[in-house]
Amino acid sequence: MRVARVSALAVGLLILVLLLGFFLRTHLFAPAHVAAPDAPMMTRQNGSIVVRDGSPLQKRLVVTPVVSARDTTAMVLPAQVVPIPDHQVNVLAPATGRIMSVAVQLGQHVSRGQVLATIAASDLDQAWADDRRARAALDFAKRAYDRARGVLAAGGNAVKDLESARNDLAQAEAESQRTHQRLQVLGARSDYAAQGQVPLVSPVDGVVSTTNMAVGENITDSTAVQMTLLDLSSVWVAAAVPEDRTDDLAGNVTLDITFPAMPGRHCAGPMATLDPLVKPDTRRVNAYVVCPNSDGTLRPGLFASAKLNIPAEVSILVPKSALLMNNDQVSVFIETSPRVFQRRVVTIIYDEGDDVRVQSGLSAGERVVTSGAILLNDD
Template sequence: MRPNFTPGPFQAALALIVALWSAPGLAQTRALPVEVAPVTVTALADSIEAVGSLRSGETVILRPEIAGRVSRILFEEGRPVAAGTPLVELDASTYAAQVAVARADLALAEAEAERARTLFAQRAGTARARDEAVARLATTKAALQLAEAQFAKTRILAPFGGILGLRAVSIGDVVQPGQTLVNLESIDPLKLDFAVPETMLARLAVGQAVDVAVDALPGERFAGTVYAIDPAIDEAGRAIRLRALVPNADGRLRPGLFARVRLDTARAGESVTVPEQALIARHGKTYVYKVIDGAAVETEVSLGRRLTGSVEVVAGLSPGDTVVVAGQQRLRDGVKIEVVAPDGTPAQRTGG
């Protein structure tokens, strides 16, 4: 059985106060103190956030093409070198001997070919003898070229300018074809590899600017430019891979660094922005209180990009409007307001 409840004097007085405050006439006669801020117009860039990795502009692991013993190491680890600089020499004695033998064979073959031609011209030799001598000459020329090519491979040169890494061999090591000697990295400019969702495809183009930050150098930003877009979309991640060039003349950036990338896809022009604290979320929609003729008018807005401390409004507000940024919890549509400073003292109203 539900007990009877009789309100006491205090409850009755409280109910009367609430009823009077809720009356339309009283609500319109009392101005509520609020803080306001003007709608601002900001030039924003349409951008995409992504992560990626820095890579060498060119990179190679130097390996010998022939077997041999390391006789000289002509570089210092971690130092820059120019293209064509000799880096490693292998013992060339065997290959030099092969070149000498091939040259001797060539000299003999040339003499025999010349003798065969003379005899054939004097009708003292056969065409077959002449042709065999000419063929032997061609064979010995090819053998000499092969010996010289093998001899040249005993000197390993830098294929491009860059910075050398850490060597993996010492003087006296006997190396085999394909064995690692040292890596060479070209780091100016660096390549930046990153990926964006496939839904961004229509917004991508070669030549777009990228802004790069790396955790190794906090607070610093580096500029780059997209120069290639992979034509194939990654089916596993539903992403599009892009590659940009990032100038690195001072060498502060290094290959392999993790990069946070902002890709500027287009200029959005001037955009209306308001402080985040002006927003009111209700029933899946977003509202602000716009100041019009000293009253707070509830206005639905559509939002764009989130910024630091503010947000873009794409519909609902115009430049020159003023919105409530503090005190809106007590407001209703059409309520009179009094603009105050953060310390509660009256302030001159700046809008509406």
């Protein structure tokens, strides 16, 4: 009995030793587990940097396309409102004589065909008399021609008599046409003929800017200007450009106009024309822009300020955040294909603001790293 107990105890001790050995081998003396190293976030291949897909580096990079823009340079110039030349009309008296009435005054708006003044003109009386004689002669010549043609048809007249009557008719028609046109030139109207007067009529819609007429005054020179009318429905603004900047006026330039005396009033448009000569006193050339003036508030002589916008060449723009400085060189990283980047040396011009102009090294449409480029800069 005692031997059996000893045998059972020995077997138990053996089993315990075996279990303890297995535990020690498995947990204490087993070689430590070594984790597999992560793949690098970027590698170099043929001079380019390849960023691992899904890596933290890829998430830090912001890539945007290169944009191009047409820059403009601006000059602020002194300017002044002037009438458009073909909207300024000098009114002359159609005939010499005495001024009987003046129907308008300085600054008044007038309409086309409106009577400005009346003139008693002796030349007009002579013109009406010549016209009446010419009409009477024409009527007589027509009747003589009809009579000669009828007599010839009856066989009682020679052909030369009909030809003579036809010649007299042609001369009478020419004289009647001449006297009628003379009345038109003088501005004669039948409702003024009885008084021996000729009306001075406005040829355009406009404003009376100057007048030299007074009732009772004698007009002795038919070439003297009696009134000046301005059509101010639109005006020119003349911007004075320095002579050393006239070469910039080639091409499509625009003018932005403001008026210091009229806050809020603005006008803009392309340059309409340019003075052919430099003004000797200012050494400037006037560039003109047309401004609408339906309310008539833009009066000739009003001072203005003109900003002359001159188009420049198309520029490539990139954010300053894309630039990397390497000694004396400026470079950027461009994405040549998905997750593949290449350094590119560029020539730039610094501007105020967040962007710079690239003179060389980039083209519009290329994709540039605009944020996180410093993480690729491992040189």
